[in-house]
Amino acid sequence: MSDGLELDRITKRFGTREAVSGVSLAAKDGEFIVLLGPSGCGKSTLLRTIAGLEAPDEGVIRLAGRDITHREARDRDIAMVFQSYALYPHMSIAENIGYPLKVRKRGQPEIAREVEHVAARLGLTSLLKNLPRQLSGGERQRVALARAIIRRPKAFLMDEPLSNLDARLRVEMRAELKHLQHELRIVTLYVTHDQAEAMTLAHRIAVMRDGRVQQYDTPSNVYHRPANTFVAGFVGSPSMNLIEDPGSNVTLGIRPEDVELSRTEQSGWTQARVYVTEEMGNETLVVLNAGAMRVTARAGAGSLFDFDAPVWFRFRPDKIHRFDRGSSLRLPD
Amino acid sequence: MKTALKYAAAGAALLIAIAPVYWLVTISLKREIDQFAYPPAWFVFEPTLEHYSDAFRGSFTAFFLNSVTLATGSTIAALLVGVPAAYGLARFDWPRNWNENIAGWILSTRMLPPIVTIVPLFLMLREARLLNSLVGLTIVYTAFNLPFVVWMMRGFFDEVPREIEEAAMLDGETAVGVLLRIVLPLVKPGLAATAVFCLIVAWNEFLFALILTQTESAMTLPVGIASRVTQYEIKWGAMSAAGVVAMLPVLIFASVAQRYLVRGLSLGAVKG
Ligand SMILES: Nc1ncnc2c1ncn2[C@@H]1O[C@H](COP(=O)(O)OP(=O)(O)O)[C@@H](O)[C@H]1O
Ligand SMILES: [Mg+2]
Numbered sequence: 001m002s003d004g005l006e007l008d009r010i011t012k013r014f015g016t017r018e019a020v021s022g023v024s025l026a027a028k029d030g031e032f033i034v035l036l037g038p039s040g041c042g043k044s045t046l047l048r049t050i051a052g053l054e055a056p057d058e059g060v061i062r063l064a065g066r067d068i069t070h071r072e073a074r075d076r077d078i079a080m081v082f083q084s085y086a087l088y089p090h091m092s093i094a095e096n097i098g099y100p101l102k103v104r105k106r107g108q109p110e111i112a113r114e115v116e117h118v119a120a121r122l123g124l125t126s127l128l129k130n131l132p133r134q135l136s137g138g139e140r141q142r143v144a145l146a147r148a149i150i151r152r153p154k155a156f157l158m159d160e161p162l163s164n165l166d167a168r169l170r171v172e173m174r175a176e177l178k179h180l181q182h183e184l185r186i187v188t189l190y191v192t193h194d195q196a197e198a199m200t201l202a203h204r205i206a207v208m209r210d211g212r213v214q215q216y217d218t219p220s221n222v223y224h225r226p227a228n229t230f231v232a233g234f235v236g237s238p239s240m241n242l243i244e245d246p247g248s249n250v251t252l253g254i255r256p257e258d259v260e261l262s263r264t265e266q267s268g269w270t271q272a273r274v275y276v277t278e279e280m281g282n283e284t285l286v287v288l289n290a291g292a293m294r295v296t297a298r299a300g301a302g303s304l305f306d307f308d309a310p311v312w313f314r315f316r317p318d319k320i321h322r323f324d325r326g327s328s329l330r331l332p333d
Numbered sequence: 334m335k336t337a338l339k340y341a342a343a344g345a346a347l348l349i350a351i352a353p354v355y356w357l358v359t360i361s362l363k364r365e366i367d368q369f370a371y372p373p374a375w376f377v378f379e380p381t382l383e384h385y386s387d388a389f390r391g392s393f394t395a396f397f398l399n400s401v402t403l404a405t406g407s408t409i410a411a412l413l414v415g416v417p418a419a420y421g422l423a424r425f426d427w428p429r430n431w432n433e434n435i436a437g438w439i440l441s442t443r444m445l446p447p448i449v450t451i452v453p454l455f456l457m458l459r460e461a462r463l464l465n466s467l468v469g470l471t472i473v474y475t476a477f478n479l480p481f482v483v484w485m486m487r488g489f490f491d492e493v494p495r496e497i498e499e500a501a502m503l504d505g506e507t508a509v510g511v512l513l514r515i516v517l518p519l520v521k522p523g524l525a526a527t528a529v530f531c532l533i534v535a536w537n538e539f540l541f542a543l544i545l546t547q548t549e550s551a552m553t554l555p556v557g558i559a560s561r562v563t564q565y566e567i568k569w570g571a572m573s574a575a576g577v578v579a580m581l582p583v584l585i586f587a588s589v590a591q592r593y594l595v596r597g598l599s600l601g602a603v604k605g
Contacts, residue, residue: 053499073502086500090518103505147504 003029003064004187005050005155010059012045019045021211022059027204029064030185032178036198037208038234043191046208047157050189052076064154079148080157083164085140087132093143094119094128100151118146138169145177149184156181156188162197174200195235199223207231225321229253229328232321238285241295244325251328253321259297261286262312263305269312274305288313354580361385361573368569384570385578392549393575396557400579403467403553404535407474411531414475415482416524420512422483423490424498436487443480451544458545465548473541478531485530489523490516522593529590533583554579 005027012020019042027033035043048054050061052073061069068076079100087096095102097118098111106114119125122142132140141161148156161177162170178201181188192198198205199219206216207230215227226232232240232253241259243252262269272290284299288311297313305311322331359378360368367378418439422432454473455464463469493516501515502508517524539555546552552560558579561572 051499051503053502073499074505074507076503078503080500080503082496082500084494084496086494086496088497088501088515099501100504103510147500 004031005033005189006060006062007046007050008060008062010046010049010056010061012042012049012054013057018211020049020056023208023211023213024059025206025213025216027187027189029187032181032188032190032201032203034198034202034205035189035191035208036195036205036235037193039193041208042211043193043208044159045211047080047159047189047191050155051078051080051157077154078157079151079153079155081144081148081159081161083160085132085144085164087140087143087147089132091131092128093124093130093132093135096132096143097124097128097146097150099147104151114150118150122146137165138173141165141173145180149180152184153186156186156190158188158190160192161190163192163194170197177201195237199235205235207234209234225330226253227330229323232323238296238298240321242323243293243295249325250331251323251325252315253323254295254315254319256285256296256298258316258319259295260314260316261297261299261303263309264312266312266314269314271310271312274307274309274311276307277303277305286311357573357576357580360569361577363570365570384574387568388571388574388578391571392552392557393554393578395549396552396554397578399467399551400536400554401582403470403474404532406467406471407478407535408528408531410471410475411478411482412524412528415479416486416517417512418479419483419486420490420516423487424495436483439480439483447477448540451541454541455544465546465551467551470542470545470551470553473545474535474538477538477541478534481534482527482531485527486520486523489520489527493519525593526590529586529593532586533590536579536583536586 005025007023007025010020010023011018021042023046025033035046037043045054049056052068052071056069059069060067063076063078088099091099094112094115098115101111101114115128116125119128122145124139124142124146127135127139127143132143135143141164144161162173165173174197181201190197190201199222202219204217205219205222207214207222209230215222215231217225217227222231222235226235226240229242229251233242236255238256240253240255243254245252260269265271270290272288272295275287275289275294278285278287280301282301284301284303286297286299286303286305288295288297290313295313299305322333323329324331359375361384362380362382363374363378364381364383367374370378422436426432427435458464458469458473461469463472497519498511498515501511506514537555538553539559542553542556543559546556549557554575558572558575561568561575
């Protein structure tokens with residue numbers, strides 16, 4: 001019925017263990033979707049199910065309006081980038097990139113032309129004759145991308161593609177990846193446990209936990225209106241303060257940047273003592289103890305507080321999130 | 334001091350290993366009168382090639398060709414059957430985890446002494462009219478090498494990262510295409526080492542060949558050479574010359590195997 005990718009109540013079990021439980025997601029054509037969640041929550045399993053590398057126990061997968069649930073992986077027209085890159089060690093870079101076309105029996109001249117084109121776009125032209133083992137991690141990553149985009153598949157799947165790169169390269173590739181996806185306009189499912197990657201790359205984020213989708217929404221809504229305490233605590237760094245309100249059945253959530261601090265007493269504010277100060281360069285994190293409560297606040301760069309110094313704080317009233325303690329779901333504002 | 338000891342030990346080992354070969358080679362080059370000289374002519378004797386021409390005059394050439402056909406044929410057959418079997422065991426999940434059972438069962442066929450199978454084999458081949466035939470021996474050698482191929486190759490396949498194969502599937506490759514174009518090139522060193530082992534086993538095999546061939550038509554080199562021991566005389570010179578020629582292919586196989594073994598068993602060859 002629609003373009004794009006649609007998952008309808010996908011469940012995947014390994015023996016009795018449910019790795020993916022009734023996941024439903026719809027991604028529009030050209031959309032960049034990030035699956036975000038802690039390790040072991042079933043992200044890879046879900047991705048492999050979509051790729052056709054695992055068969056779902058229940059549910060339907062539709063791509064570009066067609067039911068592909070029972071199709072062979074090779075007939076799905078989906079490209080995947082693996083965390084390990086999975087390049088073919090015995091083939092040159094040019095052969096690696098051109099392989100999907102060769103399998104499809106395209107002519108040599110066409111393959112050569114396409115490989116050159118894609119290689120130029122990803123800055124691999126000078127490496128075409130090399131073998132994968134002669135390349136650095138970042139270069140291998142590009143080759144894996146080149147091999148994925150050369151045949152313009154109907155969907156891209158990426159399983160933590162940047163996690164083997166060092167921090168600087170990761171940020172660089174992240175930007176490149178985002179631009180590339182924007183140009184290609186091919187629906188992309190991207191798996192990561194890194195919330196910064198999720199926030200920066202995604203049109204929409206699906207936050208997962210224990211095989212279930214907790215929230216499927218834009219980065220801004222996931223950040224500003226987390227659907228439950230798990231999402232609230234998982235997205236954002238440092239994490240949101242979650243405080244049990246002793247008088248009610250409500251858990252309060254407040255982000256560190258929404259905690260106001262003062263060195264002097266203010267009426268209506270709570271007194272606390274500084275537990276530790278963490279200087280981050282562009283900001284300072286101040287961890288406070290107020291009775292049994294521990295709160296992290298974000299202060300300006302260069303703010304210095306001594307250990308155990310007395311401070312006063314309050315939560316910005318319009319920034320407080322409320323969650324039901326029993327169900328851990330967000331309460332209406 | 335330590336190095337000296339090491340060299341001494343290596344030297345002794347080498348001497349023990351080389352001595353019979355040296356003896357064989359010198360006998361093959363000695364005139365009959367020198368062969369039995371006492372004290373033995375260790376180093377100084379008048380060399381002759383007469384035993385080599387003697388050896389080749391008989392059915393030796395036919396035996397040699399039989400051995401070549403048999404070793405090559407049985408090795409190819411064992412690989413053709415064993416490699417896909419090993420891949421299946423390494424990659425596909427059999428119901429109820431039967432992979433290990435099947436693999437263990439295959440290996441167990443190598444646990445009993447080969448000689449115990451000789452009577453049933455003899456009877457079966459006789460019924461099939463395959464006694465005294467290269468085809469019969471090829472089947473026997475193939476069966477003999479098969480467990481070895483399956484176990485060796487399964488180990489090599491296990492070392493290939495699955496994601497590489499999965500990437501190929503997503504790139505549009507069929508299961509057979511993945512095996513032929515991705516996996517086999519990656520395990521080439523292992524494949525070569527396995528093939529060379531099979532060749533050597535088949536080339537050297539004596540017992541089955543002796544019992545399953547009674548006429549010269551399908552006789553192999555080891556049996557042919559041994560048949561030079563007759564009731565009336567032992568042709569030491571011709572036997573030794575034949576032995577030297579029979580050894581050469583094994584030497585070549587072994588040196589090839591050595592090169593691949595190191596690469597095949599150290600798995601850096603596979604990992605990018
Ligand atoms: N082939 C498998 N066999 C059995 N259990 C598996 C298999 N693959 C994954 N699992 C289990 O499924 C759960 C989800 O794994 P995975 O999808 O890899 O999580 P993630 O990618 O989010 O880290 C884990 O508990 C993992 O142990
Ligand atoms: Mg994973």
